[in-house]
Amino acid sequence: MLIVGNWKMFRGPEPAALAGLDAPDLDVVVCPPFTRLRDCVDAGLTTFAQNVHWEDEGAFTGEISAPLLLELGVAGSLVGHSERRQYFGETDETVSRRTGAALDAGLRVIACVGETREQRERGETEDVLRRQLSVLEPHPELVLAYEPVWAIGTGLTATPELAQEAHAFIKSQLAAPVLYGGSVKPDNAAGLLARPDVDGALVGGASLDVESFTAICQAAARIPS
Numbered sequence: 001m002l003i004v005g006n007w008k009m010f011r012g013p014e015p016a017a018l019a020g021l022d023a024p025d026l027d028v029v030v031c032p033p034f035t036r037l038r039d040c041v042d043a044g045l046t047t048f049a050q051n052v053h054w055e056d057e058g059a060f061t062g063e064i065s066a067p068l069l070l071e072l073g074v075a076g077s078l079v080g081h082s083e084r085r086q087y088f089g090e091t092d093e094t095v096s097r098r099t100g101a102a103l104d105a106g107l108r109v110i111a112c113v114g115e116t117r118e119q120r121e122r123g124e125t126e127d128v129l130r131r132q133l134s135v136l137e138p139h140p141e142l143v144l145a146y147e148p149v150w151a152i153g154t155g156l157t158a159t160p161e162l163a164q165e166a167h168a169f170i171k172s173q174l175a176a177p178v179l180y181g182g183s184v185k186p187d188n189a190a191g192l193l194a195r196p197d198v199d200g201a202l203v204g205g206a207s208l209d210v211e212s213f214t215a216i217c218q219a220a221a222r223i224p225s
């Protein structure tokens, strides 16, 4: 089971407060903003960036590369979060390039996929997921995150049944562990994580609060593997 906290562009909690959340069948990862990566690494947390470029170096202002992250002790990166797709022009093509380069360089990757509310209402969920997944290839260090866009930061959560259905579909397209993301909170985590194809959670808002994130990790640690 893998629980990942995405701090987005928030300062986030003190890393030391999150030490010791890992358990025998539970890996915990934090994705802080760039300025806090070193603090998290130094506190002994498994630390991922929120984005990574496909070139090792170059004139790409505002981007960060896999070698620069590895030098800092960062273990992996998110790629293709829906906020990057929505606001920063991330496409399936750039998701593919970022993912491939990061994996080749030795980073772990969590690649995010998911449909918008309009796409779900039009019955296009599977087509969208198929398209987003078609640019990725299986890799031992690749994890997927199913994040229905309508559930991110909205307080709307997919039901465990709906998440299970989407995860099973995703695994039929690409063999990889699949995390669920979208308003995961202490009170809904156990139900989602108990589904057979839900291999963990990508947690945004609730990861900014030590108590909530700890409660989600504890719920995950109680799920039999």
Ligand code: PEP
Pocket: 006, 008, 147, 151, 152, 153, 154, 155, 181, 182, 183, 184, 202, 203, 204, 205, 206
């Ligand atoms: C996310 O940032 O990936 C996320 C799922 O956010 P939230 O938990 O706030 O919906």
